[in-house]
Amino acid sequence: MIEMEKFYIKSPLNYVGGKYKILNQIIPKFPKHIKTFVDLFGGGFNVGINVNAETIVYNDVIEPLCELMTYFSTTQADEVIKELEDNIHNNDLNKENADAFLKLRNKYNYNEYKSESEKNIDFYTLILYSFNYQIRFNQNMKYNTPFGKNRSSYNPNIKKNLEKFVDKINKINVKISEKKFVDFNFSNLGEDDFVYCDPPYLITTGSYNDGNRGIKDWTLDDEKKLLDILDDLNSRGVKFALSNVLIANDKKNDVLTEWSKKYTVYIIKNTFNNSNYRRKNKDDTIEVLITNYKEGENE
Ligand SMILES: C[S@@+](CC[C@H](N)C(=O)[O-])C[C@H]1O[C@@H](n2cnc3c(N)ncnc32)[C@H](O)[C@@H]1O
Numbered sequence: 001m002i003e004m005e006k007f008y009i010k011s012p013l014n015y016v017g018g019k020y021k022i023l024n025q026i027i028p029k030f031p032k033h034i035k036t037f038v039d040l041f042g043g044g045f046n047v048g049i050n051v052n053a054e055t056i057v058y059n060d061v062i063e064p065l066c067e068l069m070t071y072f073s074t075t076q077a078d079e080v081i082k083e084l085e086d087n088i089h090n091n092d093l094n095k096e097n098a099d100a101f102l103k104l105r106n107k108y109n110y111n112e113y114k115s116e117s118e119k120n121i122d123f124y125t126l127i128l129y130s131f132n133y134q135i136r137f138n139q140n141m142k143y144n145t146p147f148g149k150n151r152s153s154y155n156p157n158i159k160k161n162l163e164k165f166v167d168k169i170n171k172i173n174v175k176i177s178e179k180k181f182v183d184f185n186f187s188n189l190g191e192d193d194f195v196y197c198d199p200p201y202l203i204t205t206g207s208y209n210d211g212n213r214g215i216k217d218w219t220l221d222d223e224k225k226l227l228d229i230l231d232d233l234n235s236r237g238v239k240f241a242l243s244n245v246l247i248a249n250d251k252k253n254d255v256l257t258e259w260s261k262k263y264t265v266y267i268i269k270n271t272f273n274n275s276n277y278r279r280k281n282k283d284d285t286i287e288v289l290i291t292n293y294k295e296g297e298n299e
Pocket of ligand 1: 015018019044047060180198
């Protein structure tokens with residue numbers, strides 16, 4: 001991982017399904033010159049933050065996450081760190097104090113905030129002490145991830161990642177967009193632009209939300225709509241890359257496998273390859289990056 005640290009910034013959100021560990025297999029396959037890069041399912045922004053482009057669009061359907069990204073992109077790193085550390089201290093948060101966590105979660109869910117930055121810092125603080133650093137909301141968009149007792153906390157690694165991430169997002173020309181992917185406006189994109197998609201995976205069970213606003217589950221219908229959008233981008237000459245799994249936990253994604261035959265499919269080497277670890281199951285996970293161009297094409 002030391003090599004990775006030299007080249008890539010890690011999101012300070014420790015996002016479930018985050019692509020940090022495989023960035024070295026994804027980013028080198030992107031075109032070298034990109035005008036507008038769209039990270040359509042931005043999440044922790046592990047991908048977009050590491051891309052070179054004139055404009056980088058962060059899109060996600062979770063409003064508080066988009067607001068947090070806006071806060072990071074408009075606030076200096078030392079100020080973010082100070083506000084965060086003061087907040088952790090003032091709220092008496094640590095790995096053991098479940099009461100302090102619940103009190104802050106309650107405040108976040110029911111308080112009328114006068115200041116956007118206070119709200120964002122409370123949200124980020126909660127994430128850092130949440131089970132698996134997961135971001136989850138219920139039906140009424142109330143934050144409901146449980147306490148990450150003895151596991152999750154603000155630590156020197158996160159501080160380092162946060163500093164680098166905020167520095168970078170301050171510098172790049174980032175546009176934050178809060179849309180369901182189906183409502184995103186692709187009409188202005190052309191041949192120099194690029195759309196990266198890292199949607200929830202149909203055949204695995206990442207839990208991003210159990211709430212409303214159409215983000216409850218990722219359905220076959222969502223999957224098909226996304227594939228149609230990508231076909232449409234392809235017909236207009238817009239390049240794309242899609243991260244996904246063709247096989248996982250003994251399940252196959254047949255729709256995606258069939259669709260992918262039209263395009264270039266790169267198999268992502270799993271992160272266990274360099275260790276002695278071997279899965280017993282021969283139907284191992286097949287993680288892929290699907291692109292509508294070949295590496296190095298037109299360059
Ligand atoms: C696998 S995560 C992306 C992780 C990101 N690539 C990273 O490395 O940090 C998928 C993201 O898609 C978002 N999402 C889920 N349904 C969506 C939808 N219908 N439209 C837009 N974003 C959606 C989730 O909120 C989640 O943040």
